[in-house]
Amino acid sequence: MSPPPMPDADELACLDELIADLSPQADQLLPFLHRVQERLGHVSPAAMRFAAHAFNLSRADVYGVVTFYGDFRETPVGDTVVQLCMAEACQAVGARALAAHAEQRLGVPLGSSTADGTHHLEAVYCLGNCALGPSVRVKDAVHGRVTPGRFDTLLQLPTTNRSRS
Ligand code: FES
Structure with missing residues (x-):
């Protein structure tokens, strides 16, 4: 199975901004994901890949968190x-x-x-x-x-x- 894509330039700039004041500890994953969900309306596979790298977690760890909590969406939905x-x-x-x-x-x-x-x-x-x-x-x-x-x-x-x- 191929890895998820890297964030494009716009998404990367947004993710960099959202993570800027967070420490790279695993306990900051949830606050980061909430910010991503709130700003972008969903947590894309590329954002999950970004988060895994930033917090030194596996992509499976991040995916598990995103799919466990009902507040997170993997794809965009209506406004x-x-x-x-x-x-x-x-x-x-x-x-x-x-x-x-x-x-x-x-x-x-x-x-x-x-x-x-x-x-x-x-x-x-x-x-x-x-x-x-x-x-x-x-x-x-x-x-x-x-x-x-x-x-x-x-x-x-x-x-x-x-x-x-
Ligand atoms: S059953 Fe609790 S709000 Fe509907």
Whole structure:
């Protein structure tokens, strides 16, 4: 199996900037990966290769960390990440119907990004807001008791007759 590519010049400049004030210790890997995820929207194979070299770890070590934590993505997704809680408490108060609404309004199934790259819709299993389900996280903010109409408002989607409830 061939190694992942090296970062291109732009990505390398960004990675150099993000790592500049971190020590080359393994315990700095997570803070670095969070910075990469936040700045670039994902942690590319090239960024993982860069991190392995910078922190003196194997590529397998870095890949293991990236794939273990759900916050890290290996490929770019839509600009606005929309997470629908599909865990038990939220399902008991309408999460499935809300998910169907979200899929219909955004035109993509859970786990996908819209064709125009504006949104990424995905299921998660508990947002720590169980008493106020159905719960939805849009970017970094968690919202409770989300109705279809409120979902459209949160995403600033145009209102339809079906989504006013
Ligand atoms: S079950 Fe949905 S927030 Fe916990």
